[in-house]
Amino acid sequence: MDFNRLAHHRYSVRAYKADPIKDEELQLILAAARAAPTAANRQPFRLYVIETAKWTEKLKRLYHRDWFVQAPLVCGIAAVKPEGWTRRFDGVNYAVVDAAIAFDHLVLQAADLGIGTCWIAAFDPDVARELLSLPDDCEPVAFTPLGYPADDWRQKSRRPAGELVKYL
Ligand SMILES: Cc1cc2nc3c(=O)[nH]c(=O)nc-3n(C[C@H](O)[C@H](O)[C@H](O)COP(=O)(O)O)c2cc1C
Numbered sequence: 001m002d003f004n005r006l007a008h009h010r011y012s013v014r015a016y017k018a019d020p021i022k023d024e025e026l027q028l029i030l031a032a033a034r035a036a037p038t039a040a041n042r043q044p045f046r047l048y049v050i051e052t053a054k055w056t057e058k059l060k061r062l063y064h065r066d067w068f069v070q071a072p073l074v075c076g077i078a079a080v081k082p083e084g085w086t087r088r089f090d091g092v093n094y095a096v097v098d099a100a101i102a103f104d105h106l107v108l109q110a111a112d113l114g115i116g117t118c119w120i121a122a123f124d125p126d127v128a129r130e131l132l133s134l135p136d137d138c139e140p141v142a143f144t145p146l147g148y149p150a151d152d153w154r155q156k157s158r159r160p161a162g163e164l165v166k167y168l
Pocket of ligand 1: 010011012013118119120121122123156
């Protein structure tokens with residue numbers, strides 16, 4: 001799919017089939033995340049592939065939506081703050097930004113393969129830390145189911161370009 005079509009075709013899938021994801025496809029999705037740019041190429045993230053059937057009860061505590069546990073896999077990403085690049089002027093650490101970019105590569109590669117995702121930030125961070133065994137200096141950033149959509153693409157609602165884009 002050409003990139004512009006992909007950007008418009010991806011949507012947040014909130015109903016999934018239980019059909020398994022082929023390992024070749026999963027590997028392409030993970031490789032796309034790893035190919036993402038990161039500040040100073042620090043790659044300060046860890047990506048987690050979680051088998052839904054093995055972890056259903058904990059995943060239900062992580063995010064309380066029935067559709068969250070319908071897909072065969074859930075992916076999560078955590079930022080490793082000590083590995084992140086820090087801007088010297090104000091000390092801002094970019095590990096969370098890097099993790100978000102990697103996760104969006106994952107999401108877009110999945111969409112290109114016809115595999116659905118939905119960014120989830122409204123998860124319980126304590127449950128995320130427990131599930132992923134995260135130390136205090138790692139920040140859980142996002143989760144998504146990874147599975148074939150059981151719903152349909154919806155027309156996107158976006159603010160007008162004039163409100164979002166400024167030409168200086
Ligand atoms: C950082 C981020 C966090 C999000 N968190 C959630 C979430 O917790 N639950 C949810 O159902 N959707 C979540 N979404 C999905 C957004 O609601 C969705 O992307 C937005 O409404 C636009 O719809 P679209 O993705 O179908 O284009 C999140 C999206 C982003 C980018």
